[in-house]
């Protein structure tokens with residue numbers, strides 16, 4: 001868990017990964033100490049491939065952006081304003097570089113959960129951190145309501161092994177929930193703030 005919070009004294013080994021998402025090519029730099037340094041995570045890919053891009057507009061938050069694949073892909077493929085946050089400084093630095101290299105303009109800043117979030121969004125999209133534990137995971141997913149406009153949508157990916165089924169029934173207490181897709185145990189969940 002340490003690597004999410006303190007990685008300034010970790011060794012660095014920046015690698016360029018070519019990633020194709022929905023027939024579009026991106027080059028993402030990854031590094032030791034950031035999530036999925038070997039390239040695009042399968043859960044993230046499944047989430048991106050199942051987003052309803054035609055419907056995404058307005059203000060979007062990529063929560064826990066890592067090296068940036070979600071926010072960069074969404075900005076590149078929709079008419080929206082994209083903010084991207086993470087607690088991990090190395091991730092934020094890579095996300096900045098990757099956004100610049102992908103020719104997208106996004107707003108990237110540090111936030112511990114929602115500590116530095118000051119506005120409401122139409123979409124919050126996340127491959128959330130799991131190893132932070134259930135309490136923080138639930139804080140991220142349920143507090144999201146406070147940062148969503150009415151009829152705003154929280155989109156997330158979580159695997160069956162990580163508790164997707166019970167999460168769906170918990171989310172149903174606060175949101176209108178659809179499981180948009182399932183692929184190899186990964187659930188893509190849309191939770192509407194009604």
Ligand SMILES: C[S@@+](CC[C@H](N)C(=O)[O-])C[C@H]1O[C@@H](n2cnc3c(N)ncnc32)[C@H](O)[C@@H]1O
Nearest residue numbers: 035044064065066086087088112113127128129
């Ligand atoms: C599963 S990774 C997803 C990274 C990236 N979005 C992707 O799909 O490759 C979750 C991210 O949440 C970040 N994170 C963990 N705890 C956080 C917190 N308290 N506040 C903000 N971000 C956090 C981690 O640093 C990590 O980058």
